[in-house]
Amino acid sequence: MSDMTPKPNLSPSVEAQGGRGSAPVPATEHDDHLLHDDHHHEHHDQHWLWKYVFSQDHKQIAKQFLITGIFWAILGGTLSSLFRLQLGWPEGTMEWLKPILGGWVSEAGKLDPEFYLALVTMHGTIMVFFVLTAGLSGTFSNFLIPLQVGARDMASGFMNMLSYWFFFLSSVVMFSSLFIETGPAAAGWTIYPPLSALPQAIPGSGTGMTMWLVSMALFIVSQLLGGVNYVTTVINLRTRGMSMSKLPLTIWAFFLTAILGILSFPVLFSAALLLIFDRSFGTSFFLSDIYIAGQALSNQGGSPVLFQHLFWFLGHPEVYIVIMPAMGMVSEVLATNARKPIFGYRAMIGSLIGISLLSFVVWAHHMFVTGMNPFLGSVFMFLTLIIAVPSGVKVFNWLATLWRGNIRFTAAMLFAIGFVSLFISGGLTGIILGNATLDIQMHNTYFVVAHFHLVMGSSAFFGLFAGVYHWFPKMFGRMMDEKLGYIHFWLTFAGVYLVFMPMHYVGIAGFPRRYYAWTGFDAFSQFADMNKFISIAAIIAFLGQFIFIFNFFYSIFRGRRATQNPWNSTTLEWTAPIEPGHGNWPGEIPAVYRWPYDYSKPGSEVDFIPQNVPYSQTHSSNLPYERDMAE
Amino acid sequence: MNPQPEILSEKEVGLGWHPKRVLLILLIFSIVMMFAAFTSGYIVRRDEGNWREFDLPASLLINSILIALSSASMQWAYFSARKDELGRLKTGLVVTLVLGLAFLAGQYVSFGDLVAGNTYFGGADANPSGSFVYVLMGVHAFHLVTGLVFLAVVLRRALNYQVHSRAMLSIGNATLYWHFLGGLWLYLYLFLLLNH
Numbered sequence: 028m029s030d031m032t033p034k035p036n037l038s039p040s041v042e043a044q045g046g047r048g049s050a051p052v053p054a055t056e057h058d059d060h061l062l063h064d065d066h067h068h069e070h071h072d073q074h075w076l077w078k079y080v081f082s083q084d085h086k087q088i089a090k091q092f093l094i095t096g097i098f099w100a101i102l103g104g105t106l107s108s109l110f111r112l113q114l115g116w117p118e119g120t121m122e123w124l125k126p127i128l129g130g131w132v133s134e135a136g137k138l139d140p141e142f143y144l145a146l147v148t149m150h151g152t153i154m155v156f157f158v159l160t161a162g163l164s165g166t167f168s169n170f171l172i173p174l175q176v177g178a179r180d181m182a183s184g185f186m187n188m189l190s191y192w193f194f195f196l197s198s199v200v201m202f203s204s205l206f207i208e209t210g211p212a213a214a215g216w217t218i219y220p221p222l223s224a225l226p227q228a229i230p231g232s233g234t235g236m237t238m239w240l241v242s243m244a245l246f247i248v249s250q251l252l253g254g255v256n257y258v259t260t261v262i263n264l265r266t267r268g269m270s271m272s273k274l275p276l277t278i279w280a281f282f283l284t285a286i287l288g289i290l291s292f293p294v295l296f297s298a299a300l301l302l303i304f305d306r307s308f309g310t311s312f313f314l315s316d317i318y319i320a321g322q323a324l325s326n327q328g329g330s331p332v333l334f335q336h337l338f339w340f341l342g343h344p345e346v347y348i349v350i351m352p353a354m355g356m357v358s359e360v361l362a363t364n365a366r367k368p369i370f371g372y373r374a375m376i377g378s379l380i381g382i383s384l385l386s387f388v389v390w391a392h393h394m395f396v397t398g399m400n401p402f403l404g405s406v407f408m409f410l411t412l413i414i415a416v417p418s419g420v421k422v423f424n425w426l427a428t429l430w431r432g433n434i435r436f437t438a439a440m441l442f443a444i445g446f447v448s449l450f451i452s453g454g455l456t457g458i459i460l461g462n463a464t465l466d467i468q469m470h471n472t473y474f475v476v477a478h479f480h481l482v483m484g485s486s487a488f489f490g491l492f493a494g495v496y497h498w499f500p501k502m503f504g505r506m507m508d509e510k511l512g513y514i515h516f517w518l519t520f521a522g523v524y525l526v527f528m529p530m531h532y533v534g535i536a537g538f539p540r541r542y543y544a545w546t547g548f549d550a551f552s553q554f555a556d557m558n559k560f561i562s563i564a565a566i567i568a569f570l571g572q573f574i575f576i577f578n579f580f581y582s583i584f585r586g587r588r589a590t591q592n593p594w595n596s597t598t599l600e601w602t603a604p605i606e607p608g609h610g611n612w613p614g615e616i617p618a619v620y621r622w623p624y625d626y627s628k629p630g631s632e633v634d635f636i637p638q639n640v641p642y643s644q645t646h647s648s649n650l651p652y653e654r655d656m657a658e
Numbered sequence: 659m660n661p662q663p664e665i666l667s668e669k670e671v672g673l674g675w676h677p678k679r680v681l682l683i684l685l686i687f688s689i690v691m692m693f694a695a696f697t698s699g700y701i702v703r704r705d706e707g708n709w710r711e712f713d714l715p716a717s718l719l720i721n722s723i724l725i726a727l728s729s730a731s732m733q734w735a736y737f738s739a740r741k742d743e744l745g746r747l748k749t750g751l752v753v754t755l756v757l758g759l760a761f762l763a764g765q766y767v768s769f770g771d772l773v774a775g776n777t778y779f780g781g782a783d784a785n786p787s788g789s790f791v792y793v794l795m796g797v798h799a800f801h802l803v804t805g806l807v808f809l810a811v812v813l814r815r816a817l818n819y820q821v822h823s824r825a826m827l828s829i830g831n832a833t834l835y836w837h838f839l840g841g842l843w844l845y846l847y848l849f850l851l852l853n854h
Contacts, residue, residue: 182677255684263677265670293688297695301793309780310789312699315708325782328708333699340695616668 081192083184084609088191089170090502093495095198096162097576102202103153104569110146113138115562117546117555131210143543144213145231149205151216152239156246157201159349159487161194164288167352167494168257168281170502174600175275177266177617179610182259186252193249197242204238212239215541217338220313220331224305227319237306240299247292247299254292257285266599268619273638275598275623276369279376280355283383284348290387291344298337305329332397339390346483347386350450351379353490354421357443360493361425363596364440365432366634368624371424378417378424385414395463396470404463411461418454422447433627433634437594438512439497445520446489452524453482456531471541474534477527485523492519492575499579500593504606505586511578515571522568529557597637598623620656682831686838689801693842696797697849700790704853710785714854715771721764722847728757729840736833742823744816751813754836758806761843765799787854794846798839805839808832 082088109128112121120136121128131142169187173180181187204211213231214223218239226233261274261282274282304310311326313334318324362369369375391399391407425447434440456478460466469475492515499507533554538545545551592601599619603611617639625636631648642649642657649657673680703709735750769792772778777788812832815821821829 183681186681251685251688255681255688258684259677259680262680263669263672263675265672267668267670269670289684289688290691293692294695297692297699300797301699304780304789304793309782310784310786312703312786312789328710328785328787330703330706330786333703333706336702337695337699 081188083180083188085169085173085181085184085187086502086607086611088187089166091191092161092165092169092194093502095195096158096166097579099153099157099162099198100572101576103150103158104572106146106150106153108566108569109138110143110150111562111565113143113543114545115559117544138543140543141213141230142210144215144229145210145235147541148213148215148218148231149201149211152201152212154484155216155345155349156243157198159484159491160250160345161246163487163491163494164281164284164348164352165191165194165253167277167356167498168253168285170498171277171600172257172260172281173264174501174603174607174611175278175598176261176264176269177599177619178260178264179612179616181256182263183256187256190249190253190256193245193252197245197249200238200242200245204235204242207234207238209233209235211235217335217342218302219338220302220305220329220334221317224302224313225317225319225324226306237303240303240306243299244296247296250288250292254285254288257281258289261285266616266619269599269638272373273619273622275355276358276372276375276379277352277355277598279379280351280358283379284351287344287348287351287383287386291341291348294337295341298334298341301337302334332394335394335397336390339393340387342393343390344386346479347382349487350483350490351382353446353487353494354379356490356494356497357425357446358428359598360439360443360497361428361447362624362626363497363594364435364437364443365429366435366626367428367432368626369424370427370430371420372622372624374420375424378420381417382414385410385417389414392461392463392466395466401463408461408463412458414461415454415458418450422451422454435594437496438507438509438516439493441513441516441520442489442493442496445516446486446493448520449481449486449489449523453478453480453486453527457482469534471539472534473530473538473540476540477530477534480530481523481527485527489519492516495579497594498600499582499586500589500605501600501603501607503583503586504589505582506589506593507582507586508578511574515574515578518571518574519568522564522571525564526561526568529561533557533561592637595633595635597625597635599638602637602639621653676827678827679831679834682835686835689838689842692797693794693846696790696794697846700794700849701853703786703790708785710787712772712777712785712788712791712854713775714791714850715768715775717764717768717771718847718850721761721768722844724757724761724764725840725843728754728761729837731757732833732836736826736829739816739821739826739829740823744819744822747821747829748813748816751809751816755806755809755813758802758809758836762799762802762806765795768795791850791854794850798843798846801842802839805832805835808835 079087082091109124112119121132121138122136125132125136128138128142131139133139169181172178201211209230211231212218212223212235213229214236218236222228223232223236226236261278265274301310301312305312305314305326309326311329313331314324314326314329317326358369358375389407389411391403392411395404395407429444456474460469460475460478496507496512499505534540536554538551538554545554589605591605594601599617602617604613619638620641621636621638623638625631625638627634628636628645628648631645636645636648642653646654646657675683731750731753735747735754738744738746738750772788772791776783777791778784779789779792809832812821812828815828
C-alpha cells in the first residue's frame, strides 16, 4: 500500500488525499446519492461480512466471480473427464467410481446412460454460462472497467452486488440439481424441446430440468444487472480526457460484450419462460402431435423449431459474449509484452463492432439441419461467412503486433499467443461448418465438437488464463509463479491440440456425437484407439489445470510481492496503488492525455508512456500534431 | 457503500445523461428485446399453421384508454414538478397510480372475457395463439407492477418535498419508464388487433 512512488518525470502530480471528496457539491437530487456517504470516508473497521461477502466494491465482486468461476471450472472439467472415461474405455469398468457416483454406476460397473447425458448437458451449461460468461466477463469487466476508465466504482455498486448474488443463487440451484434422485438436466445444454418440455420423457427432463430453468432465469437476471452496469460505467464514468477513442481495447471488448448480453439474454429468458409454461402450466408453445409411451398428448399447435430460433438468437451472440472479453484482454497483453502499440487500433474496434452486429444475424447456422428453406439457409450461410472478415482483421492485427516486437514471454503472453493460435485453428473449421452443405454432412459428428471447443471453449479459457496471470498483481498485490505458469501453459497448449485435433479426423470420418456407446457399430470400432488417445490427453490436460489452481491460491498468500507496475504497462489501473482501496485512487483520479498503446515510442526515454502523462512532459517523443497539444 | 463519491462534473462527457437514466434506458432495451422475442415468435408460429383464431375482448380498448390517460397524467405531474407546483405534482402522481391500478384490474377482467370466449392459457383446449395473448398481457402486467412500485417510491419522495424543479431525476426516470410501459401496451394491443 505504501509503495506508491510515481516515477517523477512520468506521472502528473498527485494531489493530497481527499482533494476530491471534499469538493463542494450542489445538493440536488442528482448528486445526493453520491454525497450521502461522504461522512464515513475512512472505513477501516468495516465488518468482514460487508467487506468480503456483501461487498459493493467492484474489485471484491470481481474476485468473488473469479473464485466461483474456478469452482465451476473444476466441476465442469471433472464431468468431462468422467464422460471421456466412458468414451475412451467403453468396455471398462467404472466400479471404482461407485463411492462417488453411487447409483449412477450400475451393478455391472457401467455408467448409467441417462447419467452420461446429464454429464454432457451439465458440462456444456457449466462451461458456457457459469465459467466462460460469469467467470470471465463477470471477473474482468468488474475488475478492469472502473480501473481502466478511471472511475471510483461501478455506476451502481448495489446492482453490481446483486448481480453477483443472483449468480450465486443460480449456482446454488444448479449445483443442488446434481444431487437429486432423478439427476440433473439431461436434454443437452441447448435444452431442445420436446425432450426438455416433457417432464415424463427421461429422468433428466424432470426435476433436474426445472431446476436448470430456474437457475438460468436467475443467471439471466444476474447478467442483465451486471451488463447494464458495465455499459453505464463506460458511458458515464470515464475520467477527464478518456474519450471513447482512447479506451483500451479491453474496455471496448467488455463494453460490446455487455451490449450483446443486454440484447440477447432477454430472448433466452422469453424462451425459458415459454418452456416453463409448456412444462408446468399445460400450454403448447413448443409441443404438438406427441405420443409418449403409446399415449397421445393433448398438446396441439406448438413448434419445437420456434424454440431453436429463440434459443440460438441468444446462443450465437453468447459465443461472442464468451470470446470477445478474451479478445480484448489478449490485445492488451500482446501489446504490453511485445512492447509495441497494438497494430490497427481503430480496425480492432471496428472489427469488434462488426462481429457484434453480425452476431445477431447468423443464429440459424446452428439450425441448417432443421429442414429450413434452402434459400433462407443460404442467406444465413452468407452472413456467417462474412464473420471471417472481422475475425481475419483481428488475427492479422495480432500477428502484426507481434511482428518484430521485443517480446517478453511472460506466462500471460504465452497464453495470449496460444489464444491466437487456437482462434486460427478453430476459426478455419468454422468456415467449413458455416457452409450449409458441409454442415449438413458434419452436423452430428465430432467435427462440430472439435470446432467449437477450439475456437470458443479453449480460446476463451486461454484468454481467461492470460487475464489472470496478467492482472493477478493488481488483484492481490502479489505475482504468480512464472515457472509454474510455463508448465501450466505447455501442458494446456499441447493438451488442447492433442485432444481436439484427433477429434476433427474422427468427426470427418463420421463418428457421431451425443452417443453414449459406439461399440455396437462396427463402422466405429476402428476409432477405439483414437478415442482412448483423446481421453488420455484430455485427462492429463485437465490434471494440468491443478498446477494453475495451486499457483493461484499459493500466490495469493505467498507469492512474490508485486511492484506498482510490474509489466511496465500504460493503462490507468497501474497508476493506482498496488492494492487499491475502496475508491481505487487515494487522491484525485488521474486525467488521461493519450491513447493506451504508447509502447516503444521513437524518441521516448522509456519504452512506455502511461496514459496519464501529458504531452508537455514528453517533448522528445511528441509527434508534430502532439506538439500542439503539449502547449 | 461508496466511500469516495464520483463527481460527475469532473468526468469525460458521456451522453449527457445521469448514470441512473442510462441504467434505466438499458433496462428498457432488455425489456424491448423480450417482447420482440415474444411477438416475433408469435408471427413465426402463426405462419406455420395449426393456429386457432380468437376474438380480442372489447374491454382491452377501455384498458388501452386508461393507460393512455395515465401517461397523460404522469406527464402533467412531471411538468408540475418542473414548475415547482408541488400540489399538482402529488395529484398527478396519485391519479397515475390509480389509473395504473385500474388498468391492471381491467386486464384481469379481460382475462375473464378471454376465458368466456373459449380462449385458454393452458390445457387440452388451448392453442398457442391464445396462450401467447396471456403471456404478452401477463409479462406486461408484471412490468407494470414494477412501474407502480417505482411510482409509489417517487410519490413518497414527493410527499417529503424531495421532488422539485432542481431534483427531477427520479420523476424524470419514472415518467420515462411509465411512458415506455404505456407505449409497450399500445404496441401489444395494436399488434394483437392486426394479427389475431
